[in-house]
Amino acid sequence: MSRILLSGGSGRLGTELRALLPDVAAPDENEMDITDPGSIRAAMDRYDPAIFVHAAAYTDVSGAEINRKACWKVNVEGTRNVARACTERDVLLVHISTDYVFEGKTGNYREDDPLGPPMNYYALSKLVAEELARFVPRHLVIRTSFRPREWPYPTAFTDVYTSQDYVDRIAPDIALAIENVESIPYDTLHIAGVRTSVFELARRRKPDVRPGSKHDVRLKLPDDVSMDTSRWQTLKSKLIGLTAPKR
Secondary structure, three states: OOOEEEEOOOOHHHHHHHHHOOOEEOOOOOOOOOOOHHHHHHHHHHHOOOEEEEOOOOOOHHHHHHOHHHHHHHHHHHHHHHHHHHHHHOOEEEEEEEHHHEOOOOOOEOOOOOOEOOOOHHHHHHHHHHHHHOOOOOEEEEEEOEEOOOOOOOEEEOOOEEOOEEHHHHHHHHHHHHHOHHHOOOOEEEOOOOOEEHHHHHHHHOOOOEEEOHHHOOOOOOOEOOEOOHHHHHHHHHHHHHHOOOO
């Protein structure tokens, strides 16, 4: 038995979480294919988790415009399968969502702000996935946004604002929330960094990155999907106090 079952364990966030969570099982896609309901049920039988962390997703934003069927199958149908399995077994679902569920016109979005309309197909798929996750009686939706440990591109947008941070900085906070999920009094949390342009974020770890514009690409991108994280910051200080070792 594992207390936590993790989908997407080989992904960017999943890899970090596996190192941070001692009581986690992260079967690969061959063992637990989220697009196959029977595969999920078999994994549930094998690991008997109390918590399911759903981090698997199709995350190629530009690729989603071309491969819509694949994106929908993973993000929507996969989440529906996970949600059904968690509901059947009364397993608490932690669903990893994204800032792209917001339109991205104003920024500084709070957890209870209206969602959509989606700016692109990836955003649509994640918005629908989040709503499916909410059908699970016991759930926590974590909206987040992160980059790999190193900035991978020669340029970065100066005209897109975000609360993204690097995955090694975001993952410890998400792990803290997962470890304490049963005592969290919310069903939605924004766990992210401070508002910044994508260019300034890139410069933190790639000083020679060149400025670029979202108008240089054909994909429709939001202006500002930064998220208000005050709810998480207040909660985080309490959780750290609860988990700090007693002297």
